[in-house]
Amino acid sequence: MSEPVTEPxxxxxxxxxxxARRADRATRGALAAVLCLEAVVVLLVPRAIAFTTGLGTTRTVxxxxLAVLLVAVGGLLRRPWGIAVGSAxxxxxTATGILIPTMFVxxxxxxxxxGRLLVLRHEVVGSPGGLRMLAG
Structure with missing residues (x-):
């Protein structure tokens, strides 16, 4: 006997x-993780560089x-405007490269x-494309 053909x-x-809601939440979580990783890097990379050039009080503060701000913004990504603040x-x-040139890289x-996560979010969730993608 042949099996009945089922419709896809x-x-x-x-x-x-x-x-789409689950994918949006997942991509926002990944974006928050990126911000938190950046906060860790802000605290660790300059410490390694401090042995050679010195940081000073102003740069350290x-x-x-910036690290505290990155973690705070990571927590705000669930808000509609959170992606815009994260993009800023x-x-x-990247501007911390003015203080420590290695931070540019x-x-x-x-x-x-x-940017890649925002493109992925655009493809999966259907969020706005182009420059509007940076604002969520």
């Missing part, structure tokens, strides 16, 4: 919406404040990861 399963609009933090993180690497 088509998800309902509610299922599609639920998948700025970097600690990428610029601020690290900042560009993290900005590339951030």
């Amino acid at each position: 399963f088509e998800p309902t609009p509610e299922q599609i919406e639920a998948r 700025i970097l600690i404040a 933090m990428q610029v601020l993180f 690290v900042g560009v690497i993290f900005a590339a990861i951030w």
Whole structure:
């Protein structure tokens, strides 16, 4: 006996919406993880460099404040405007290269990861594309 031919399963609009919400939450979680990793890097990389050039009080305070800010923004990513603030933090993180030139390289690497996650979010969730992708 031959088996009956079944139609391919088509998800309902509610299922599609639920998948998009889960994917949005997952990508926002990944973006928050990137910000928290950046905070760790802000605290560790300059410490390694301090042995050669010295950090000084001003640079140390700025970097600690940036690390705290990165973690705080990571917690705010669930808000609708959280991705825009996180994107601005990428610029601020890369700008720490003014204080410590090595941080330019690290900042560009993290900005590339951030951008790739936003592209992935755009593909999976259907968020706005182009420059509007940076604002969520």
